[in-house]
Amino acid sequence: MIAYLIKRLFEMIPTLVGITLISFFIIHLAPGKPTDILTELNPKITPEARERLEKLYNLDKPVIIQYGLWLKRIVKLDFGESFSTDRRPVMQKIWDKKQSLLDRRLFITLMINLITFAIILAISIPIGVSSATHQNSLYDKIMTTTVFIGFAMPSFWFALLLMMFFGVYLGWLPVSGLKSLNYDALPLLGKMWDRISHLILPIFISAFGGLAGDSRFMRSSMLEVVRQDYVTVARAKGLPDKKVIYQHALRNALLPLITLIGLSVPGLIGGSVILESVFGIPGMGQLFFMSVMTRDYPMVMCILTIGGMLTLLGNLLADIGYMLADPRIRAKQ
Amino acid sequence: MKGHSLHSLNGVFWRRFRKNRLAAAGGVVVVLMFFVAVFAPFISPHNPDDIDRKHVLEAPSLKHPLGTDDLGRDVLSRMILGSRISLSVGFVSVGIATLIGIFLGAISGYYGGWVESIIMRFIDIMLTIPTFFLILAVIAFIDPNIWSSSAIPGWIRESLRVILIDPNIMNIMMVIGLTSWMGVARLVRAEVLSLKEREFVLAARALGTGDMNIIFRHIMINSMAPVFVSAVLGIAGAVLVESALSFLGIGVQPPAPSWGNILTLGKDNIEIAWWLSVFPGLAILITVLSYNLVGEGLRDALDPRLWDMEI
Numbered sequence: 001m002i003a004y005l006i007k008r009l010f011e012m013i014p015t016l017v018g019i020t021l022i023s024f025f026i027i028h029l030a031p032g033k034p035t036d037i038l039t040e041l042n043p044k045i046t047p048e049a050r051e052r053l054e055k056l057y058n059l060d061k062p063v064i065i066q067y068g069l070w071l072k073r074i075v076k077l078d079f080g081e082s083f084s085t086d087r088r089p090v091m092q093k094i095w096d097k098k099q100s101l102l103d104r105r106l107f108i109t110l111m112i113n114l115i116t117f118a119i120i121l122a123i124s125i126p127i128g129v130s131s132a133t134h135q136n137s138l139y140d141k142i143m144t145t146t147v148f149i150g151f152a153m154p155s156f157w158f159a160l161l162l163m164m165f166f167g168v169y170l171g172w173l174p175v176s177g178l179k180s181l182n183y184d185a186l187p188l189l190g191k192m193w194d195r196i197s198h199l200i201l202p203i204f205i206s207a208f209g210g211l212a213g214d215s216r217f218m219r220s221s222m223l224e225v226v227r228q229d230y231v232t233v234a235r236a237k238g239l240p241d242k243k244v245i246y247q248h249a250l251r252n253a254l255l256p257l258i259t260l261i262g263l264s265v266p267g268l269i270g271g272s273v274i275l276e277s278v279f280g281i282p283g284m285g286q287l288f289f290m291s292v293m294t295r296d297y298p299m300v301m302c303i304l305t306i307g308g309m310l311t312l313l314g315n316l317l318a319d320i321g322y323m324l325a326d327p328r329i330r331a332k333q
Numbered sequence: 334m335k336g337h338s339l340h341s342l343n344g345v346f347w348r349r350f351r352k353n354r355l356a357a358a359g360g361v362v363v364v365l366m367f368f369v370a371v372f373a374p375f376i377s378p379h380n381p382d383d384i385d386r387k388h389v390l391e392a393p394s395l396k397h398p399l400g401t402d403d404l405g406r407d408v409l410s411r412m413i414l415g416s417r418i419s420l421s422v423g424f425v426s427v428g429i430a431t432l433i434g435i436f437l438g439a440i441s442g443y444y445g446g447w448v449e450s451i452i453m454r455f456i457d458i459m460l461t462i463p464t465f466f467l468i469l470a471v472i473a474f475i476d477p478n479i480w481s482s483s484a485i486p487g488w489i490r491e492s493l494r495v496i497l498i499d500p501n502i503m504n505i506m507m508v509i510g511l512t513s514w515m516g517v518a519r520l521v522r523a524e525v526l527s528l529k530e531r532e533f534v535l536a537a538r539a540l541g542t543g544d545m546n547i548i549f550r551h552i553m554i555n556s557m558a559p560v561f562v563s564a565v566l567g568i569a570g571a572v573l574v575e576s577a578l579s580f581l582g583i584g585v586q587p588p589a590p591s592w593g594n595i596l597t598l599g600k601d602n603i604e605i606a607w608w609l610s611v612f613p614g615l616a617i618l619i620t621v622l623s624y625n626l627v628g629e630g631l632r633d634a635l636d637p638r639l640w641d642m643e644i
Contacts, residue, residue, distance in 0.1 A: 018458035026467075029474045152622035154573055156580050157614030160600055168604050270465030274577055278600070288466060289581065292473040300470055307463040315461075 001323065001330065008319060012312050019308035020074065023301045024067050070301075079302035084294060090302045094284060102195070106306070108178065109276070109283035113268050115203050117261070120210040125254070127211075128218020133245060135223065143215070150212025155271065159205045159278045166201065174198050176280040202279045206271065210264060217260055222253040255326055262318025266311045349634040356630020362623035370417040377410035381590055390606050400608035402598050408608065411590035412616055418591045419620070422506050422575040423568040429510025431564050434517025439548045441518070442525030449522075456515045464512060468574065472508045472583055505584050509571050517563055524556035562632045569624035576617050592617050 051060075058066050073080065079090035094106045101107055131140045167175035174180065178198050186194055225231065226249050234244045272285030280286070284303060291299035323329050351357050369376065378398075385405030393400045399408040441452040459467075528534060529552060537551050578584030579593025580600075587594055592613040599610030 014454060015458055015461055018454065019461055022458060022462060022467075026470050026474060029471065148622060148625060149618070152569065152573075152618050152625055154576055154580075154614060154617050154621075156577060157596060157610070157617060160596065160603065160610045160614065164603055164607060164610060266461065266463040270463030270467075273465050273469060274581065277581060289469065292469050293583075295473070304462060304466055304470060307466045308458075308461045311461045311463065 004323070005320070008316060012316070015312060016309070019312075020071060020305055021067070023304035023308070024070060026304070027297050027301060028063065074302075074305065079305075080298040082291075082299050083296040084291075084299070090298050093287065093299065094302070094306070103178075103282075105282060105284045105287050108281060109269070109272050109285055112199070112203060112206065112275070112281070112283065113272065115199075116206045116210065116268065119203065119207045120214055121261075123207075124211050124214035125218055125250075125257070127215040129222055129245065129250060129253075131215070131219040132222035132226065143219075147212040147216045150208055153209065155205055155209055156274050156278050158208065159201065159275070162201050162205065163278075173201055175201070178281055202275055202281060206268070206275055209271075210268065213264070214257065214260065218253065218257060221256050222249065225249045225253040228252075251325075255322065258318050258321045258325060261321075262315045265314030266307070269307050269310055346634050350630055353630045353633060355626050356634075359623040359626030359630065362619060363627055366416060366420065366620055366623070369413060370420045373413050373417045377407075377413040379407035379410045381406060381410040381414045382588060383407070390602060390609075392606075393608055399612045400606065402595065402606075402609060403602060408595065408612060411595060412592065412613055415590040415592045415595065415613070416616065416620075418502060418585055418589065419572050419575060419593075419617075420568075422502060422509065422585075423571040423624075425503075425506040426509035426513070426571045426575075427564050427567040429507065430514040430567060431517055431560065433510070433514040435521050435553065435560065437514070438518035438521025439525050439553060442522035443529055443544070443548050443552070452518070453522075456518060459512070459515050465574075465577075468508055468512050468578070469583070471512065472504065472578065475504055475508065502585055502589070505575060505578060509574050513567065513570065513574075517560060517567075520559055520563055521553075521556065524559065525552055528552050528555060558635045559632075562628055562635065565624055565631060566628035569621040569628065572617065572621055572624070 054060050058069050061069075077091060081087050082090050082093055095104050127143060131143045134140050163175040166173045174197055178195065180186075180194050180198075183191060183194055226245075228249075231244060231249050234248045235241075239248075269285075272283060273289050274285075275281070276283045276286035277289050284306070288300070288303045290296075291303065350360075383406060385401070388397070388401050388405045390403055391397060391401045391405075397407050397409065399412065402408055402411070437452050437456075441449040525548070534547060534551055537547050542551070575584055576591070576593035576596070579591040580596050582594070582597060584593055585591035595609060595613040599606065599613070602609055
């Protein structure tokens with residue numbers, strides 16, 4: 001098993017290099033030089049100063065060399081300084097050690113996505129199983145319809161509707177940010193509720209789309225498994241239905257879901273741009289959007305790379321999960 | 334039954350598709366939306382660009398069935414014109430993605446070896462970077478005036494306009510197309526792999542037919558059905574992406590209307606003008622839903638494994 005993991009890690013290296021290549025060269029699609037954005041705010045800048053800046057960012061060297069130098073730095077997780085007015089190191093803006101853990105951008109995005117995952121799994125598996133065992137019943141049809149609507153629902157529109165209903169009309173939930181203005185003055189329990197209430201709508205929206213896909217997938221996976229011979233055998237030897245479904249069939253039907261979860265990581269992380277922009281959540285997605293709009297090149301390259309690495313990590317975890325869950329694969333190693 | 338023999342494949346296909354009532358309903362909506370988009374200027378009740386300062390942010394009424402926006406423009410008329418933009422983005426970007434996917438998938442499946450390794454690795458990498466990050470980065474850094482600049486020959490710009498495509502939204506179409514071809518490529522590769530050792534291909538090769546001829550005239554012709562299904566589903570995806578981009582303010586730029594950028598106004602006026610949020614989103618939902626239903630219906634109708642059932 002250890003040998004397999006090491007092999008998998010080595011296989012990731014070319015993909016990782018590819019990710020850095022794409023992140024690096026996308027920036028060079030832009031017309032003009034990256035330093036243009038630094039200098040255009042200051043029209044009085046002298047040609048000498050501009051040259052100094054270009055030297056600082058190695059822009060006077062050939063592109064390939066620039067890429068090599070950049071790669072050498074990011075191995076040490078040094079993504080350089082942000083182009084924005086605060087000029088802080090890029091990594092510090094994503095993971096600020098001076099802030100409390102709950103306020104760090106990368107942590108916020110990861111936390112929302114992990115909670116979303118947990119909710120999707122907790123709900124989609126039972127829905128999928130019961131749709132499959134009651135195939136073509138009214139319940140199954142209602143679930144199928146809901147799934148189709150869930151697929152087609154633009155998440156930002158759903159967010160707007162819920163904001164309008166729960167935030168504006170009923171006034172029950174806050175519609176923007178992660179904390180209220182008076183957060184620091186609240187007692188401990190109040191602080192906790194304040195954070196939770198800000199997260200309810202975003203997490204509900206983010207789980208809704210995934211819920212549709214995964215429960216549909218679970219349903220068809222389950223339908224396939226219950227037609228297998230070993231399920232018929234289990235039934236024939238007189239096991240109770242619950243035991244057949246939840247012990248014999250479910251375990252096998254869950255396997256493909258593990259792969260699907262690994263595959264859905266890039267969608268969820270990418271989706272955080274929309275979610276965090278709509279709700280004004282100060283996470284990594286919102287930072288990416290702002291950086292793209294202000295052409296903050298080091299920041300954009302950094303988040304693209306981190307996004308790719310998170311996906312690879314998700315795939316690796318899915319592989320491990322698969323191995324733990326499926327004795328056939330373990331036996332092969 | 335009339336017109337199709339019981340055993341003709343076309344007959345089986347159409348019967349199966351029509352029998353699926355949801356898919357047929359989706360098909361009706363798709364055709365309807367298509368006509369709305371094409372005849373947009375003739376059916377919109379008002380001029381979508383007419384500003385009316387006296388009737389700003391008015392709730393739905395007989396004169397303005399879906400209300401007016403912050404400049405007093407008629408929301409229904411803007412949505413009708415917006416349908417043209419959303420659908421053209423959907424069709425063109427899927428067209429681009431399908432062409433790239435067919436080409437790369439076909440040559441990687443047919444030639445194998447290092448060609449296949451490189452293409453497959455490239456697909457892995459493209460799928461690893463979160464899609465929306467990639468789209469956002471490319472769209473922000475690509476030259477926004479590329480299609481209206483003099484670098485593009487005038488006749489191309491003119492012909493784009495003739496087929497109702499605004500050159501300014503070509504960038505969005507291109508970016509969505511360039512970031513969504515990977516699924517098609519994988520699909521086509523699998524099809525080619527399963528067909529390339531079949532007798533009719535071997536026969537063509539024995540007759541000395543060229544590689545490109547074999548790939549595109551013999552193999553691809555026989556694997557168009559799944560590609561077509563994935564293209565129909567792709568249109569739904571592209572419409573969603575375009576509306577999200579326009580909602581964030583980096584897609585279709587005002588004053589050109591799009592369902593996504595009307596929703597941005599909805600968000601800005603969320604406390605006073607519900608109609609700006611509700612109707613454009615409903616249009617996106619219904620369109621995407623219909624394309625998905627049609628796509629799924631086509632897939633089921635084309636799947637021969639399901640044919641022996643219930644005919």
